[in-house]
Structure formats: structure tokens, C-alpha cells
Amino acid sequence: xxxxxxxxxxxxxxxxxxxxxxxxxxxxxxxxxxxxxxxxxxxxxxxxxxxxxxxxxxxxxxxxxxxxxxxxxxxxxxxxxxxxxxxxxxxxxxxxxxxxxxxxxxxxxxxxxxxxxxxxxxxxxxxxxxxxxxxxxxxxxxxxxxxxxxxxxxxxxxxxxxxxxxxxxxxxxxxxxxxxxxxxx
Amino acid sequence: xxxxxxxxxxxxxxxxxxxxxxxxxxxxxxxxxxxxxxxxxxxxxxxxxxxxxxxxxxxxxxxxxxxxxxxxxxxxxxxxxxxxxxxxxxxxxxxxxxxxxxxxxxxxxxxxxxxxxxxxxxxxxxxxxxxxxxxxxxxxxxxxxxxxxxxxxxxxxxxxxxxxxxxxxxxxxxxxxxxxxxxxxxxxxxxxxxxxxxxxxxxxxxxxxxxxxxxxxxxxxxxxxxxxxxxxxxxxxxxxxxxxxxxxxxxxxxxxxxxxxxxxxxxxxxxxxxxxxxxxx
Numbered sequence: 001x002x003x004x005x006x007x008x009x010x011x012x013x014x015x016x017x018x019x020x021x022x023x024x025x026x027x028x029x030x031x032x033x034x035x036x037x038x039x040x041x042x043x044x045x046x047x048x049x050x051x052x053x054x055x056x057x058x059x060x061x062x063x064x065x066x067x068x069x070x071x072x073x074x075x076x077x078x079x080x081x082x083x084x085x086x087x088x089x090x091x092x093x094x095x096x097x098x099x100x101x102x103x104x105x106x107x108x109x110x111x112x113x114x115x116x117x118x119x120x121x122x123x124x125x126x127x128x129x130x131x132x133x134x135x136x137x138x139x140x141x142x143x144x145x146x147x148x149x150x151x152x153x154x155x156x157x158x159x160x161x162x163x164x165x166x167x168x169x170x171x172x173x174x175x176x177x178x179x180x181x182x183x184x185x
Numbered sequence: 186x187x188x189x190x191x192x193x194x195x196x197x198x199x200x201x202x203x204x205x206x207x208x209x210x211x212x213x214x215x216x217x218x219x220x221x222x223x224x225x226x227x228x229x230x231x232x233x234x235x236x237x238x239x240x241x242x243x244x245x246x247x248x249x250x251x252x253x254x255x256x257x258x259x260x261x262x263x264x265x266x267x268x269x270x271x272x273x274x275x276x277x278x279x280x281x282x283x284x285x286x287x288x289x290x291x292x293x294x295x296x297x298x299x300x301x302x303x304x305x306x307x308x309x310x311x312x313x314x315x316x317x318x319x320x321x322x323x324x325x326x327x328x329x330x331x332x333x334x335x336x337x338x339x340x341x342x343x344x345x346x347x348x349x350x351x352x353x354x355x356x357x358x359x360x361x362x363x364x365x366x367x368x369x370x371x372x373x374x375x376x377x378x379x380x381x382x383x384x385x386x387x388x389x390x391x392x393x394x395x396x397x398x399x400x401x402x403x404x405x406x407x408x409x410x411x412x413x414x415x416x417x418x419x420x421x422x423x424x425x426x427x428x429x430x431x432x433x434x435x436x437x438x439x440x441x442x443x444x445x446x447x448x449x450x451x452x453x454x455x456x457x458x459x460x461x462x463x464x465x466x
Contacts, residue, residue, distance in 0.1 A: 035303070062252065063252065063253075063292065063294075064252050064292070065248075065249045065252045065254055065290060065291055065292040066290045066291075066292065067290065068247070068248075068290045074248060074249060074252065074290055074292070075243070075248050075249040075250070075251060075252040075292075076252055077251055077252050077253075079253065079334065080334050080337070080367045082367060102334075102366060102367070102369065102425065102426075103334075103365060103366045103367035103426060104365050104366060104367070104426065122366075122425070122426075122427070124232055124235055124236070124239075124425055125334065125366070125369040125425055125456075126236070126239070126250070126251045126253075126332075126334075126369045126456055126457055126458045127235055127236060127239040127251075128239070128243075128248070128249060128250065128251045128252040128253075129239050129240075129242040129243040129246065129248040129249065129250060130235060130238055130239040130242055132242075132248060133242070146305075147293065147305045147307070148252075148292050148293065148294065148305075162228070162427065172427060172428075173365055173366055173422075173426045173427070173428075175428065176226070176228075176421070176422075176423055176426070176427045176428020176429065177365075177420065177421040177422055177423075177426075177428055178421070178428075179226075179421065179428050180225065180226055180229075180421035180423055180428045180429050180430055181419060181420055181421030182419040182421065183419050
């Protein structure tokens with residue numbers, strides 16, 4: 001079954017998003033990858049004003065390729081989420097409710113997801129041309145000097161993902177692996 | 186002596202950077218389609234079909250297959266009877282990368298001062314260039330845009346001679362297992378065995394240029410490739426790590442003699458977006 005969900009995701013929806021649930025996300029999401037995470041984290045350290053209110057928002061770990069003429073964005077698939085793990089518990093505590101990326105997360109991130117009722121959604125890494133089609137609006141909102149690593153506000157329509165870590169401490173990658181692994185470890 | 190102008194090299198590199206980023210090789214597509222037939226996980230099969238669809242969209246719309254357009258790795262096989270005219274060969278290659286990444290709207294992902302400022306060079310230069318002098322009067326140029334998701338999960342181990350064949354198998358299985366979904370499986374696993382540390386890494390990278398699933402001509406090495414592939418696919422990691430029987434499409438091993446005290450083994454992982462294009466001048 002595929003669930004249509006709106007981002008920012010309402011708190012009550014989070015508890016229905018269990019590992020393995022397929023979702024199509026529509027609404028607003030913010031891009032942030034390595035360098036933007038570092039800057040957001042430094043801004044939190046200093047108590048500076050953040051470039052956008054994190055409360056309830058969704059982060060997409062993505063740095064696109066440039067838009068050709070007549071397009072609003074280039075290829076737009078996810079980067080590896082685990083590089084953000086060091087910053088993520090802090091950002092979840094500061095209000096981030098959902099993250100979209102590829103690959104598994106650390107124990108600390110999984111604990112923060114449970115504690116603050118958040119969700120981690122995995123998307124198809126490397127399918128940048130396909131995911132490009134789900135992006136309907138793009139606006140640079142911060143750190144433009146970072147080029148592909150700037151924070152963008154994206155309006156997306158039916159962006160496909162799958163719940164990978166939920167508030168019930170389940171993990172898509174562990175479950176999937178256990179089901180299909182064979183023979184000696 | 187045959188002369189090749191650097192300007193024609195620049196032009197070829199610029200074109201190859203773009204073709205490699207827009208067009209997935211027939212061999213990779215065939216391997217993905219084959220995996221669709223054998224994958225047991227329904228979600229895994231769906232991921233594979235989306236990767237095939239992604240390749241169609243990329244080629245039709247001249248969009249990068251993946252937003253990570255990689256570090257541009259350029260292999261030059263230079264015939265010893267060629268004379269390169271018109272300036273610095275490496276500068277000509279670098280200019281080709283610059284033009285290719287700008288003209289093709291490819292993502293520029295290279296940063297200078299890697300442990301401090303990490304400032305984007307804005308044109309994806311410098312490329313990583315490997316040159317080799319070979320017999321003949323031709324210049325073969327291969328461009329491989331290498332994404333960092335998979336490159337980051339690569340490794341070099343200086344095994345002991347006593348670790349032997351089993352030590353190699355265990356190392357590769359452990360490397361792939363620890364990487365999980367991060368390097369964007371299904372993978373192509375490049376192995377460099379023997380020689381010295383730096384040469385083993387280069388062998389592993391060059392092994393990735395072989396046609397997918399074409400075995401090493403040496404039957405003993407082909408047997409090792411086959412066994413490792415089977416062991417890796419028994420891990421259950423599957424397409425994008427969501428679980429399944431297709432963790433790798435192929436294992437390509439290249440082997441060289443080594444020192445009596447050594448058994449270097451390099452593992453270079455390649456994501457499903459296995460991009461490379463070549464031309465001969």
C-alpha cells in the first residue's frame with residue numbers, strides 16, 4: 001500500500017509511518033547536505049537566527065546538478081545520509097520531523113527519532129533523473145555560496161520514498177537483510 | 186611520427202564527460218535487466234525497474250543519471266609512437282573536464298583544501314589522470330565519473346601471505362557488508378590483488394572498466410570472482426540496501442605478482458550508476 005503524505009508532516013501522521021510503508025510526499029521540503037548541516041549546527045551553537053524555522057520540517061539530503069535552460073533543477077537524487085548522523089540528533093531536537101536520504105542511520109539518530117517522534121525516509125539513491133520529475137518549484141533560501149550544497153526550499157509532488165526508521169525502533173535495512181540473507185554470516 | 190593536437194584531446198574529454206553522465210552502458214543495463222529476472226524481493230525488483238527507467242529519462246533528456254556527477258577520472262593509454270603537439274597534455278585534459286562539466290550542466294563536486302576550507306573549484310577540476318605508455322600510435326581516452334557514495338566505501342588491506350584466498354574473500358564480504366546500502370547497490374566490485382599498495386588500488390579501479398560480468402580470462406581468478414559474487418549476494422543487502430538477492434552485479438578482479446612478504450588487496454566499489462565512456466584518437 002502506498003500512502004500519500006503532505007510535508008511538513010503533521011505529528012499525528014508520524015505514528016502511522018511504520019518501517020516498510022511506501023509514501024508519496026507532496027508539499028515543501030528543504031535540502032541540506034554536509035556543509036549546510038555544519039552551518040546549521042554552528043548557528044544553533046551560537047544562538048544565531050536560522051535560515052528557516054526547523055519546527056516540523058522535512059530535510060532532504062541532496063545537492064542537485066545545475067538546471068538546463070527551461071528546467072528548474074537538474075538531477076536530484078539523495079546523498080548518503082550517514083554523513084549527517086553526527087548533526088542529526090541535534091537538528092531533530094531543534095524541531096526537524098522528517099529526513100529523506102539513502103542508506104542506514106546511526107543508533108543515536110534512531111534514538112532521537114524515537115524520542116522526538118520523527119521519521120527517516122529512504123529514497124532511491126542514484127535515481128537523480130527520475131526524482132527530478134517530482135520537483136515542481138525551487139527557491140534558494142540560504143548559503144548560496146555553497147553552490148550545490150546551498151539550502152533549497154523545494155515544492156515536490158508525489159516524491160517516492162519508503163519508511164526506513166520509525167518511532168518503534170524498527171529499521172528497514174536490518175529487516176530487509178535478515179529476510180534475504182543466506183548461509184554463513 | 187603521428188601527431189595529435191591537444192585541442193582534439195580537450196574536445197574528446199569534454200564530450201566523454203557528458204556522454205558518460207547521460208548514457209548508461211548497454212552492459213550495465215543488460216545486467217540490471219538480468220537482475221530483475223532473478224531478484225526475489227518485490228521491492229528490490231521495483232528498485233531495479235526504477236533504475237532502468239532512470240537511465241531512459243537521463244538519456245532522453247540529457248540529464249545526469251545521478252546528481253553526483255563524480256570526480257572525473259581520466260585514463261590515458263598513450264601509444265609510444267605518438268607526438269602530442271600544441272601544449273601541455275594534462276592541461277588539455279583538465280580543460281576538457283572544465284568544458285564538459287560546464288556545457289553539460291553537470292554537478293561540480295570537487296573541493297580544494299580537503300581538510301580545511303573545502304572550497305568548491307566550480308568547474309570540477311582537477312581531474313584524476315592516470316597515464317600509461319603502450320605500444321602503437323593511438324591515444325585511448327577513458328573518462329569515468331566516479332561518485333563518492335561508493336568511492337567512500339572502498340578500502341585497501343595489506344594482507345599477510347598466509348591469509349591467502351580465504352583472506353581475500355573475507356575482506357571483500359566484510360567491506361560490502363559494512364557498506365550496506367550506502368554505496369548504492371547493486372554494485373560492481375573492483376578488486377586489485379598483488380603488486381604494491383598503490384598499484385593494487387589502481388588495478389581495482391581499472392577492473393571496473395571491464396564489461397560488466399565479463400570474467401577474468403584466467404580460470405582461477407574467474408573462479409574467485411564467481412565465489413565472491415555468490416558470497417556477497419548471500420548477504421541479503423539487495424538493491425539500495427532494502428533487502429534482496431542482488432547486492433552486486435559482478436566482481437571483477439585484476440591480479441599481479443607481488444613481493445614474497447605481501448598480499449595487497451584493494452576493493453573499489455562502483456555504484457549501479459557505473460559510468461564510463463572511451464574513445465580512440
